[in-house]
Amino acid sequence: MTLDPRSAAATALLFLCLLTAASPAARAQTNAAAPVPAQDPASVAFCDGCHGADKLAQDATVPDLGGQGAEYLQKQLLDFMRNVRAMLARRDESRNYTGQRDNVTMHPNAQAITESDAVDLAKIFAARACHQTVPPPPRPASVPAVRARCEACHRDDGKGDKGTVVPRLAGQSSPYLFNQLNSMRRAALGLVVPGTASERSHPIMNAELKELEIADLRTLADYFAGLPCK
Numbered sequence: 001m002t003l004d005p006r007s008a009a010a011t012a013l014l015f016l017c018l019l020t021a022a023s024p025a026a027r028a029q030t031n032a033a034a035p036v037p038a039q040d041p042a043s044v045a046f047c048d049g050c051h052g053a054d055k056l057a058q059d060a061t062v063p064d065l066g067g068q069g070a071e072y073l074q075k076q077l078l079d080f081m082r083n084v085r086a087m088l089a090r091r092d093e094s095r096n097y098t099g100q101r102d103n104v105t106m107h108p109n110a111q112a113i114t115e116s117d118a119v120d121l122a123k124i125f126a127a128r129a130c131h132q133t134v135p136p137p138p139r140p141a142s143v144p145a146v147r148a149r150c151e152a153c154h155r156d157d158g159k160g161d162k163g164t165v166v167p168r169l170a171g172q173s174s175p176y177l178f179n180q181l182n183s184m185r186r187a188a189l190g191l192v193v194p195g196t197a198s199e200r201s202h203p204i205m206n207a208e209l210k211e212l213e214i215a216d217l218r219t220l221a222d223y224f225a226g227l228p229c230k
């Protein structure tokens with residue numbers, strides 16, 4: 001077989017490239033550029049690293065996304081994405097009309113996805129079954145009367161309003177619910193220190209929580225966490 005000099009040159013060049021690519025520095029570069037499916041931030045497996053059913057029990061501050069409304073999940077992802085730059089640096093009251101949200105753990109995840117990923121991922125998680133908190137928190141002896149107002153939007157069964165941005169609270173982890181209530185109450189009272197680990201502000205919820213004490217928030221979180229999610 002005679003070698004075509006051009007293809008021999010091409011082979012030599014390819015070999016040289018492979019050699020160069022094998023050097024540690026070049027390999028690091030190649031790996032950074034190459035897609036690594038298991039860790040692709042837009043993949044469900046990546047999200048399940050924290051939100052997966054087997055992980056939820058390990059960290060009660062991580063919410064269950066299963067069975068939550070797609071509209072609500074999508075809005076939360078977009079809130080996280082839009083505010084990642086703005087919110088930790090400063091409070092931006094003009095955006096408070098539809099809400100603001102940031103959290104140190106979700107911050108890099110939200111930065112790593114596109115808006116179209118957010119739409120797809122919201123649909124995928126909404127279509128899953130919810131996971132009941134196990135064991136449920138003890139049923140509070142008494143729940144603040146304001147509960148009736150909460151139920152006007154989140155419904156008597158706490159399952160939220162599917163098709164809208166009002167979320168399911170029933171069966172969600174109590175520490176997670178408490179963190180959300182506490183963040184929104186702090187926003188309502190102007191107690192937010194920019195750069196804190198978790199910030200959330202929503203005009204409707206802020207107004208609901210303004211008059212409540214921290215102990216009320218814990219009771220409400222336990223109450224809704226104890227309702228069946230299905």
Ligand code: HEC
Nearest residue numbers: 041046047049050061062063073076077103105106109121
């Ligand atoms: C390293 C852990 C981790 C990873 C990975 C992760 N999340 Fe989260 N996620 C969290 C935590 C913690 C919260 C609660 C944040 C808070 O308290 O505001 C959260 C909150 C959320 C919420 C808000 C839910 C609600 O009820 O309001 C959504 C939606 C969400 N994550 C979607 C995703 C998606 C989609 C991915 C994959 C692209 C992802 N997360 C990857 C830890 C993670």
Ligand code: HEC
Nearest residue numbers: 099146149150153165166167177180181202204205208220
């Ligand atoms: C007028 C309607 C309305 C009322 C009343 C209301 N909520 Fe909400 N709630 C909402 C909406 C809308 C959101 C989504 C906020 C956002 O987009 O960040 C929400 C979000 C929440 C969340 C965050 C859930 C999650 O998965 O992150 C909790 C917890 C919550 N509400 C609890 C309560 C409690 C407790 C009360 C009563 C004290 C209450 N809500 C009253 C409309 C309402």
